[in-house]
Amino acid sequence: MREIEVSAVLPVYNDLAALKTAIPRSLEVLEAIAPGRFELLVAEDGSTDGSTGFVREYETGDPRVRLLHADERLGRGRALNRAFAAAEGSIVCYYDVDLATDMQHLAELVEAIRNGYDVATGSRLLPESVIVRSGGREIASRGYNMLTRTILGSSLHDHQCGFKAFRRDRLLSLLPSVTAGHWFWDTEVLVRAQKNGYRIREFPVRWRQGEGTTVRRKDVIEMGSAIVHLWWRLHVEKG
Secondary structure (H helix, E strand, C coil), X not given: CCCCCEEEEEEECCCHHHHHHHHHHHHHHHHHHCCCCEEEEEEEECCCCCHHHHHHHHHHHCCCEEEEEECCCCCHHHHHHHHHHHCCCCEEEEECCCCCXXXXXXXXXXXXXXXXXXXXXEECCCCCCEEECCHHHHHHHHHHHHHHHHHHCCCCCCCCCXXXXXXXXXXXXXXXXXXXCCCCHHHHHHHHHHHCCCCEEXXXXXXXXXXXXXXXXXXXXXXXXXHHXXXXXXXXXXX
């Protein structure tokens, strides 16, 4: 039986085209980081585009790949929770299936946890970060993260970059307090980790906007509301 050090998670929802690149590229990079000591978990969240069958076929031919399928949509956060609970590695990480963050940074992400950090996260908003995205998304991202820093007291710069790693035992002890089931999960985990005194490393990354990614007015309102609700739970409900 293989000893697993690193469990990498790809959250997936109707991402068949991206998977065809993401799985082989992930295996290549992970093999260089933790030779023979990693697993790639695909947290497939109720897809209807053939993603399930593609990953299942890959899983049959490569024991390093594991499919975690949901018949009904769980939401990004709940899908990640399930994947981290099922992971076998002492280090867990996840990144977006479109590989928006340059995979050359994955070694640095994992190495931060090996060096004693509880959490490591890529940042698109540090001075050394190199990003390619539309002006509308840039303004929305900076506004959102400014609100998170101001209202929730976070010292981090980028909370929603889908490129994070954790010491698995420390993450699992934190997750029962995390209530976000979808996109706000990333922010809530980072805020609660800081409140609990976790050691966090944030570092600049190269990042490019994925195709077809848009910011809707409804999304901005929902994310702003989520910030206020988390502040209420932390400071009024003390939860």
